[in-house]
Amino acid sequence: MSSPKDITIYDIAKELHISAATVSRGLNDHPAIKKQTREKIHETARRMGYQQNIFASNLRKQKTNTIGVIIPHLNSYFTSTVIAGIEKVANQSGYNLIISQSLESVRKERSNVDTMFNSRVDGLLVSLASDTEGFDHFEFILQKKIPLIFFDRVVEAPNCSSITINNFQAGYSATQHLLDQRCRRIVHVAGNLRSSVYDGRHSGYKQALQDFGLDYDSALVLFPDLRDPDPGRTAHDILAMDTLPDGLFCVSDTQAAAIMSELRRAGVKVPQQIAVVGFNNDLLSRVVEPALTTVYYPGQEMGEVAARTLIRKLNQEEEHQPNNIVIEHRLIERESSLRN
Amino acid sequence: MSSPKDITIYDIAKELHISAATVSRGLNDHPAIKKQTREKIHETARRMGYQQNIFASNLRKQKTNTIGVIIPHLNSYFTSTVIAGIEKVANQSGYNLIISQSLESVRKERSNVDTMFNSRVDGLLVSLASDTEGFDHFEFILQKKIPLIFFDRVVEAPNCSSITINNFQAGYSATQHLLDQRCRRIVHVAGNLRSSVYDGRHSGYKQALQDFGLDYDSALVLFPDLRDPDPGRTAHDILAMDTLPDGLFCVSDTQAAAIMSELRRAGVKVPQQIAVVGFNNDLLSRVVEPALTTVYYPGQEMGEVAARTLIRKLNQEEEHQPNNIVIEHRLIERESSLRN
DNA sequence: TTGAAAGCGCTAACAA
DNA sequence: TTGTTAGCGCTTTCAA
Numbered sequence: 037m038s039s040p041k042d043i044t045i046y047d048i049a050k051e052l053h054i055s056a057a058t059v060s061r062g063l064n065d066h067p068a069i070k071k072q073t074r075e076k077i078h079e080t081a082r083r084m085g086y087q088q089n090i091f092a093s094n095l096r097k098q099k100t101n102t103i104g105v106i107i108p109h110l111n112s113y114f115t116s117t118v119i120a121g122i123e124k125v126a127n128q129s130g131y132n133l134i135i136s137q138s139l140e141s142v143r144k145e146r147s148n149v150d151t152m153f154n155s156r157v158d159g160l161l162v163s164l165a166s167d168t169e170g171f172d173h174f175e176f177i178l179q180k181k182i183p184l185i186f187f188d189r190v191v192e193a194p195n196c197s198s199i200t201i202n203n204f205q206a207g208y209s210a211t212q213h214l215l216d217q218r219c220r221r222i223v224h225v226a227g228n229l230r231s232s233v234y235d236g237r238h239s240g241y242k243q244a245l246q247d248f249g250l251d252y253d254s255a256l257v258l259f260p261d262l263r264d265p266d267p268g269r270t271a272h273d274i275l276a277m278d279t280l281p282d283g284l285f286c287v288s289d290t291q292a293a294a295i296m297s298e299l300r301r302a303g304v305k306v307p308q309q310i311a312v313v314g315f316n317n318d319l320l321s322r323v324v325e326p327a328l329t330t331v332y333y334p335g336q337e338m339g340e341v342a343a344r345t346l347i348r349k350l351n352q353e354e355e356h357q358p359n360n361i362v363i364e365h366r367l368i369e370r371e372s373s374l375r376n
Numbered sequence: 377m378s379s380p381k382d383i384t385i386y387d388i389a390k391e392l393h394i395s396a397a398t399v400s401r402g403l404n405d406h407p408a409i410k411k412q413t414r415e416k417i418h419e420t421a422r423r424m425g426y427q428q429n430i431f432a433s434n435l436r437k438q439k440t441n442t443i444g445v446i447i448p449h450l451n452s453y454f455t456s457t458v459i460a461g462i463e464k465v466a467n468q469s470g471y472n473l474i475i476s477q478s479l480e481s482v483r484k485e486r487s488n489v490d491t492m493f494n495s496r497v498d499g500l501l502v503s504l505a506s507d508t509e510g511f512d513h514f515e516f517i518l519q520k521k522i523p524l525i526f527f528d529r530v531v532e533a534p535n536c537s538s539i540t541i542n543n544f545q546a547g548y549s550a551t552q553h554l555l556d557q558r559c560r561r562i563v564h565v566a567g568n569l570r571s572s573v574y575d576g577r578h579s580g581y582k583q584a585l586q587d588f589g590l591d592y593d594s595a596l597v598l599f600p601d602l603r604d605p606d607p608g609r610t611a612h613d614i615l616a617m618d619t620l621p622d623g624l625f626c627v628s629d630t631q632a633a634a635i636m637s638e639l640r641r642a643g644v645k646v647p648q649q650i651a652v653v654g655f656n657n658d659l660l661s662r663v664v665e666p667a668l669t670t671v672y673y674p675g676q677e678m679g680e681v682a683a684r685t686l687i688r689k690l691n692q693e694e695e696h697q698p699n700n701i702v703i704e705h706r707l708i709e710r711e712s713s714l715r716n
Numbered sequence: 717t718t719g720a721a722a723g724c725g726c727t728a729a730c731a732a
Numbered sequence: 733t734t735g736t737t738a739g740c741g742c743t744t745t746c747a748a
């Protein structure tokens with residue numbers, strides 16, 4: 037774990053002919069310690085190369101100053117901005133992070149929760165795997181009174197706050213945008229409807245059609261496997277439809293971009309024949325051709341809000357009224373859907 | 377940190393009328409414990425909802441079973457495959473991970489190293505920020521005898537193994553490929569030359585030109601800020617050149633894709649007028665149009681090898697002969713550079 | 717303003 | 733095969 041002999045507070049105490057308790061207080065800037073003593077302690081600690089032993093401290097304090105973060109995938113622009121936001125707030129408040137990915141699998145998620153628990157995280161920030169159903173693998177976390185907050189992909193749970201966008205509204209306005217562009221046969225490339233975000237977007241799609249007086253046609257809703265997406269097949273499915281659709285609303289930019297690229301390879305004109313809307317404002321949405329219309333929502337802010345909410349709860353700053361915080365989203369119109 | 381009263385080995389011991397030491401041994405499957413006792417211990421532990429207190433264990437064992445990983449950015453396909461590889465091997469061997477990003481800044485990297493040290497990681501896996509020069513902020517890690525291994529973006533350091541690809545060769549063959557495609561005026565969009573990977577790729581580019589009998593022209597080598605890339609400006613710089621180049625070798629796919637998209641927007645034909653080669657085989661390299669020729673190297677494997685090497689060292693399985701492991705790379709030819 | 721002392725939960729040397 | 737015991741390094745109560 038480290039070199040033969042680490043410096044402890046006892047070494048400092050001996051050096052200064054004071055007690056270890058005083059050294060401990062001095063290092064933690066306890067107000068009862070004389071300023072002069074405190075400074076001497078700090079200086080000696082620095083000189084001797086002292087490093088606190090967090091384990092001893094944690095063991096004693098019954099607190100780890102660590103926040104666990106469980107996310108479906110590291111591998112996206114959105115996720116990495118969320119984490120940057122969490123990290124920023126956490127570091128400001130003296131918390132460390134343990135991050136792990138569920139890779140969209142409940143099984144892995146379950147084991148992640150266990151690991152987090154064993155690491156005695158003070159609190160947990162979770163965005164669910166897309167095939168997670170139910171809440172049972174979090175029950176014991178709540179029983180142990182470990183604060184738990186969901187973000188983005190959430191689940192209704194007693195006593196848990198959540199940070200989301202209004203996915204229904206986002207799906208609604210994405211679809212409405214396509215309708216405004218004179219699309220009448222709109223394919224929705226959906227995600228697992230067990231997942232709150234995909235369910236919301238799908239419902240929004242449905243409602244927008246209905247409000248426009250169009251029938252919902254389940255043949256137009258596709259469910260590719262998000263864990264192992266094969267945009268080639270999805271594109272193929274679309275091309276094989278009796279009547280080609282004229283609009284495409286995908287739950288992610290990566291899906292949208294990949295499918296769009298396949299469609300164009302097959303000679304389909306975007307947006308003239310098929311207008312395309314993605315989701316997330318991923319980096320690639322600006323790079324593909326045509327640039328993707330997409331729904332933007334601020335990952336960094338979502339991360340910051342989630343972390344701040346958790347830390348407030350950890351500090352008991354307020355009665356833990358669990359509440360649902362909704363972050364703003366925005367449709368960004370680009371060439372992939374503009375037909376005028 | 378958890379509910380009022382956690383179950384400890386003493387509770388189990390009392391329940392079974394045996395000693396805490398026996399419980400500890402039983403839980404750790406110590407061979408000296410009778411099978412029957414061991415099973416009884418495990419079962420009681422499960423029944424009572426026992427969870428090990430890692431801090432007490434770490435404190436006692438002077439070992440954390442944790443590996444620290446410092447990387448420039450979470451936000452790329454390559455990085456996330458590397459981490460998946462590290463995670464796989466680490467979990468198999470019972471190690472946990474602490475991950476943090478330097479965001480391409482030495483300052484943040486330095487503080488990450490400190491945090492890792494304070495968390496008493498058993499070993500450290502590092503890919504350097506692009507502006508890192510020198511090695512001083514790792515000195516104390518080595519002094520404390522914490523095994524340190526670099527991967528991808530490495531630095532010459534005493535007693536440290538490293539896992540890389542041959543960036544010189546990769547840069548060489550990317551450039552050679554462009555020369556084969558009849559490019560004679562090849563722009564290199566480089567990275568900070570302090571960084572091993574970018575330096576290697578740049579040298580390879582240089583050497584390939586020279587071997588082909590072309591002069592190296594520093595006006596053709598651009599250095600965009602990787603932390604805040606503005607491909608618009610880089611593209612603009614290229615378009616403003618007296619003679620337009622006919623080839624483009626970028627140190628990353630994201631750069632290549634973004635610049636290519638700008639160039640095409642300005643009416644440049646790719647690959648006919650300018651052939652483009654990227655690096656990393658990022659997800660987007662297959663999605664952009666035309667698909668990007670790129671250099672592939674296996675992130676997952678790099679991660680696995682790095683983790684395996686570190687764990688071997690931690691287990692002292694072999695004399696720590698520091699060595700340089702080189703992973704294979706491969707040029708993937710796609711439409712963005714094929715002019716025939 | 718400081719010190720003495722107990723104990724957080726676990727592991728391992730030594731003893732039986 | 734199991735138990736006794738000490739101690740990892742720190743914080744905090746109580747006392748001075």
